[in-house]
Amino acid sequence: MNDPAAHVVILGAGHAGGTAAALLRQYGFEGPITLIGEEPIPPYQRPPLSKAWLKGEADADSLALKPLEFYAEHDIDFRASITATAINRGGKTVSLSDGSSVSYDALIIATGARAIALPIPGADLTGVMFLRTAADAELLKATVGPGKTLAVVGGGYIGLEVAASGRALGAQVVVLEREERLLARVACETLSTFFKAQHEAHGVTFELGATATAFVGKDGHVTGVTLADGRTIACDAVVVGVGAHPNDELARDCGLDVARGVVVDLEARSSDPSIFAIGDVAHRPMPIYDRMFRMESVPNALEQAKQAASAIVGKPAPAGEVPWQWSDQYDLKLQIAGYAFDVDEILVRGDPASAKFAVFHLKGDLVQSVEAINSPPEFMMGKQLILSRRPVSKARLADPSISMKEVAA
Amino acid sequence: MAKITYIEHDGTEHVIDVKPGLSVMEGAVKNNIPGIDADCGGACACATCHVYVDEDWRDKTGSSSAMEESMLDFAENVEPNSRLSCQIKVTEALDGLIVRMPESQH
Numbered sequence: 001m002n003d004p005a006a007h008v009v010i011l012g013a014g015h016a017g018g019t020a021a022a023l024l025r026q027y028g029f030e031g032p033i034t035l036i037g038e039e040p041i042p043p044y045q046r047p048p049l050s051k052a053w054l055k056g057e058a059d060a061d062s063l064a065l066k067p068l069e070f071y072a073e074h075d076i077d078f079r080a081s082i083t084a085t086a087i088n089r090g091g092k093t094v095s096l097s098d099g100s101s102v103s104y105d106a107l108i109i110a111t112g113a114r115a116i117a118l119p120i121p122g123a124d125l126t127g128v129m130f131l132r133t134a135a136d137a138e139l140l141k142a143t144v145g146p147g148k149t150l151a152v153v154g155g156g157y158i159g160l161e162v163a164a165s166g167r168a169l170g171a172q173v174v175v176l177e178r179e180e181r182l183l184a185r186v187a188c189e190t191l192s193t194f195f196k197a198q199h200e201a202h203g204v205t206f207e208l209g210a211t212a213t214a215f216v217g218k219d220g221h222v223t224g225v226t227l228a229d230g231r232t233i234a235c236d237a238v239v240v241g242v243g244a245h246p247n248d249e250l251a252r253d254c255g256l257d258v259a260r261g262v263v264v265d266l267e268a269r270s271s272d273p274s275i276f277a278i279g280d281v282a283h284r285p286m287p288i289y290d291r292m293f294r295m296e297s298v299p300n301a302l303e304q305a306k307q308a309a310s311a312i313v314g315k316p317a318p319a320g321e322v323p324w325q326w327s328d329q330y331d332l333k334l335q336i337a338g339y340a341f342d343v344d345e346i347l348v349r350g351d352p353a354s355a356k357f358a359v360f361h362l363k364g365d366l367v368q369s370v371e372a373i374n375s376p377p378e379f380m381m382g383k384q385l386i387l388s389r390r391p392v393s394k395a396r397l398a399d400p401s402i403s404m405k406e407v408a409a
Numbered sequence: 410m411a412k413i414t415y416i417e418h419d420g421t422e423h424v425i426d427v428k429p430g431l432s433v434m435e436g437a438v439k440n441n442i443p444g445i446d447a448d449c450g451g452a453c454a455c456a457t458c459h460v461y462v463d464e465d466w467r468d469k470t471g472s473s474s475a476m477e478e479s480m481l482d483f484a485e486n487v488e489p490n491s492r493l494s495c496q497i498k499v500t501e502a503l504d505g506l507i508v509r510m511p512e513s514q515h
Contacts, residue, residue: 022441045450066439299448321515326454335454376476380456380483
């Protein structure tokens with residue numbers, strides 16, 4: 001689409017939507033761009049909200065993807081505090097929550113995902129929070145501190161990052177997890193055991209196999225979490241981190257193909273050639289695993305923003321990337337590359353007791369994914385091996401005295 | 410403010426005033442300069458903000474940490490003056506800094 005009058009409308013001003021707008025300009029797109037965001041502030045990075053920002057090591061300016069002036073300077077019509085209510089594919093217009101509508105030549109759906117709420121009594125008490133937006137993070141930071149007890153429902157990565165940050169802010173922290181181990185859906189047992197021990201060493205307590213059945217409160221504010229076994233865990237605040245649901249209703253309502261998110265191809269294009277979907281809301285192909293799925297990660301948002309912006313300006317599609325993500329907890333840097341699909345063997349390289357090790361997930365002699373703790377070489381080389389599909393010697397991979405470069409040679 | 414010159418791989422120069430306290434990476438990204446991707450936003454987790462520091466500025470930009478060193482080791486086309494720009498904090502002393510970008514960050 002090289003027509004300089006073509007109008008690109010982006011629904012959602014998160015990491016994906018904001019990046020797509022900036023990349024369109026970087027790639028030389030000259031037509032009008034409208035970026036529509038539900039939140040009152042321009043696009044910002046969410047990952048620090050549960051990490052550096054929560055501990056006061058990053059401010060609002062450093063969270064922002066671009067300064068506010070950037071949008072006007074680059075002729076991007078950024079509209080804050082507004083949402084789309086309907087996509088009218090026939091007339092190529094989008095109805096907005098302020099009653100107006102906007103017409104598009106290309107539409108990018110970047111509406112993200114929302115935190116899943118627990119359908120239990122007391123979920124509407126104040127002090128029962130999520131961590132998704134900057135506003136959520138502000139509230140959490142204002143609520144927890146020395147002398148307070150924070151209960152975290154959900155022992156996934158968000159829950160554990162919040163637990164680490166809660167300790168850094170001086171609060172007592174208890175993590176309630178429904179499964180018998182932490183990170184049950186996303187990591188192997190070695191990692192679950194390792195993270196539990198690390199958090200315990202930093203004073204976090206755990207209740208595993210613990211299902212929250214109600215939040216109890218006083219004067220409208222939460223004071224505890226009741227568990228299925230009848231106990232009530234006293235607390236001053238709760239963060240619920242039990243997953244997210246894609247905001248794909250607009251796409252469903254206008255008849256686009258939707259699976260676990262809006263179905264797109266490798267150009268991030270939906271079943272309507274004028275409509276793209278990127279980031280947490282998209283259900284996308286991942287050729288290295290020969291399947292389609294939905295991801296919630298910044299690298300995925302960036303890759304799909306590149307795909308959509310490239311397709312719109314007629315630039316060749318970017319080379320395929322290996323999905324990856326990271327987590328910072330205390331002085332631990334966790335870097336994960338790939339997903340553990342079709343894995344028949346799990347191999348640990350290094351000693352978890354040294355807090356420097358990597359877990360490789362193998363399908364035959366191919367690396368499917370790697371979880372690296374304080375081990376950048378294992379992460380970086382693992383990522384390359386996942387992409388190249390080059391077989392590795394398991395014996396050499398398991399031997400930390402052989403460098404990763406030699407293992408991959 | 411520190412004036413920083415970012416030079417793309419094709420030779421295109423961008424001269425930017427960067428606020429002290431930001432990183433050299435943030436100076437580029439917040440001004441939409443191509444060639445520095447910075448996927449992780451400065452967490453030293455991705456090695457996609459690789460730059461070559463001009464020889465005259467290598468001392469002033471300091472040396473890399475062990476974490477940065479081991480990430481850089483696996484980036485493409487690494488040279489002795491390679492750095493991850495998210496790990497270089499801008500100060501008034503870096504007024505005039507020149508960095509060059511590699512052909513690709515991935």
